[in-house]
Amino acid sequence: METEIQHGSLQSLGCRYAQDYLYGRAIPAEEFATRWLPSVAA
Numbered sequence: 001m002e003t004e005i006q007h008g009s010l011q012s013l014g015c016r017y018a019q020d021y022l023y024g025r026a027i028p029a030e031e032f033a034t035r036w037l038p039s040v041a042a
Contacts, residue, residue, distance in 0.1 A: 001020035
């Protein structure tokens with residue numbers, strides 16, 4: 001998903017999750033763990 005139009009289309013189809021560049025670029029697993037799972041990364 002890269003645009004607001006794609007986001008709206010997916011929402012109208014009932015999709016609750018999507019992989020996208022609209023809200024953020026892909027990041028390496030280690031960076032994700034450090035940023036979002038601090039207790040796991042420690």
